[in-house]
Amino acid sequence: MSQQTKAVVEESPALPPAPAPARLTLDGKEHELPVIVGSEGEVGLDISQLRARSGAITFDPGYGNTGACESAITFIDGEAGILRYRGYPIEEIAGRAQFTEICYLLIYGHLPTAEELKDFENQLTRHTMIHEDMKKFFEGFPSSAHPMAMLSSMVVSLSTYYPKEGRDDDLDLNVIRLLAKGPTIAAASYKKNMGQPVVYPRNDLSYCSNFLHMMFSVPAEPYEVRPVLDRALNLLLILHADHEQNCSTSTVRMVGSSQANLFASISAGISALWGPLHGGANQAVIEMLGRIRDDHGDYKKYVDMAKDKGSGFKLMGFGHRVYKNFDPRAKILKATVDEVLAELGVSDPLLEIAKALEEVALHDEFFVSRKLYPNVDFYSGIIYRAMGIPTNMFTVLFALGRMPGWIAHWREMLHDPRNRINRPRQIYTGPPQRPFVPLAQR
Numbered sequence: 001m002s003q004q005t006k007a008v009v010e011e012s013p014a015l016p017p018a019p020a021p022a023r024l025t026l027d028g029k030e031h032e033l034p035v036i037v038g039s040e041g042e043v044g045l046d047i048s049q050l051r052a053r054s055g056a057i058t059f060d061p062g063y064g065n066t067g068a069c070e071s072a073i074t075f076i077d078g079e080a081g082i083l084r085y086r087g088y089p090i091e092e093i094a095g096r097a098q099f100t101e102i103c104y105l106l107i108y109g110h111l112p113t114a115e116e117l118k119d120f121e122n123q124l125t126r127h128t129m130i131h132e133d134m135k136k137f138f139e140g141f142p143s144s145a146h147p148m149a150m151l152s153s154m155v156v157s158l159s160t161y162y163p164k165e166g167r168d169d170d171l172d173l174n175v176i177r178l179l180a181k182g183p184t185i186a187a188a189s190y191k192k193n194m195g196q197p198v199v200y201p202r203n204d205l206s207y208c209s210n211f212l213h214m215m216f217s218v219p220a221e222p223y224e225v226r227p228v229l230d231r232a233l234n235l236l237l238i239l240h241a242d243h244e245q246n247c248s249t250s251t252v253r254m255v256g257s258s259q260a261n262l263f264a265s266i267s268a269g270i271s272a273l274w275g276p277l278h279g280g281a282n283q284a285v286i287e288m289l290g291r292i293r294d295d296h297g298d299y300k301k302y303v304d305m306a307k308d309k310g311s312g313f314k315l316m317g318f319g320h321r322v323y324k325n326f327d328p329r330a331k332i333l334k335a336t337v338d339e340v341l342a343e344l345g346v347s348d349p350l351l352e353i354a355k356a357l358e359e360v361a362l363h364d365e366f367f368v369s370r371k372l373y374p375n376v377d378f379y380s381g382i383i384y385r386a387m388g389i390p391t392n393m394f395t396v397l398f399a400l401g402r403m404p405g406w407i408a409h410w411r412e413m414l415h416d417p418r419n420r421i422n423r424p425r426q427i428y429t430g431p432p433q434r435p436f437v438p439l440a441q442r
């Protein structure tokens, strides 16, 4: 077992004692359900033996009330608006840490020492290049390809170049490769869209500056990364770094539970993130704000449309499965957005529309009673836009930020002795048995 693998094991705190089992009565027969208590006092009923003992399963579409694993990575209290990575509040991390430090923290379980961070960053720097042959994959994509499709395809393709994963050392190296090559692949996807030549990474730049260099450098013109851009990107990546069992992370765990390799599992997570109800919402927010601007800025009309269930329209960037209070990440971004735009000298009419929309929604009974607050995607797009990032790259940046979270969960699952292949059950509602009718008689 490598040093880094050991660290995860050593960090687990003692859990509070569990109370007496819960009792469930079904068809007059009583069943005991053991109770599990987490380190922040969250209570779960262990139903893993319920079907074997009673024949019944639990029913929870969308898994809103189902705990699929124990995890020591991220804690969220959605009612209180709390988000902590390995115990550290997001408000204390934001603006004070480097994204690379947070990658290390999430994946290996503790804050790195200066020496550990230097070594980690050095490894990330040395593995940024992708195999020259992989450039041929980019040649094959149409130039209009969505960069999320390219990112997902290229990440699973990494497993054709680095198939070894049997030993912890191989795995640790693949983790580094994924974090290091992610920005290179993402920037190359953008270059493909632009019809520009791929820009190679620079080893003298920080993780964020190197990405911006690969995005915005062109052979004809030297490109200097402005510190404000590096800072803004660093903050955005940190705010997206993990969010416990969300749709994409659960997908990574689901795919990984079959012992599919790291790259295949993360590629599946990238695909799950793409949807507009998840990470794709940051692109959808800007498209919605643009639509409102083009509609003479009539944001109230869109609030009314969102309240009308028949319209099929939702206020993108609003609401969250877990947060029933302000999303703490949105709070940080809202406080940052004016600062970044001012420093960049950008004035964006979409920001004014966003603020007005938020103000109306926060005081509207429909949104208040359903506890619908702006989420992380509501303000992130405005910052990306000001940074010169095109709209279809927003979700790619979400994916780069979420990479350490996905990796941390995948590794945690791998080392969990209770991990089994993920395989939910269902309540069958189709026809009962009936005789097959051959084609000639139909």
Ligand code: CMC
Pocket: 062, 243, 246, 276, 277, 278, 279, 281, 306, 307, 313, 314, 315, 316, 317, 318, 319, 320, 321, 322, 370, 372, 375, 376, 377
């Ligand atoms: N606009 C209008 N109504 C909404 C919205 C919205 N954005 N979000 C939820 N509602 C309503 C919903 O219709 C339902 O009403 P009712 O109880 O009368 O049927 C109620 O609020 C509860 O919503 P839900 O759909 O049961 O909530 P959920 O937990 O299943 O879905 C969500 C959460 C984030 C998918 C949803 O709020 C949504 O679609 N929001 C817009 C998309 C978005 O911003 N997604 C990014 C999420 S944050 C980034 C991430 O982690 O992925």
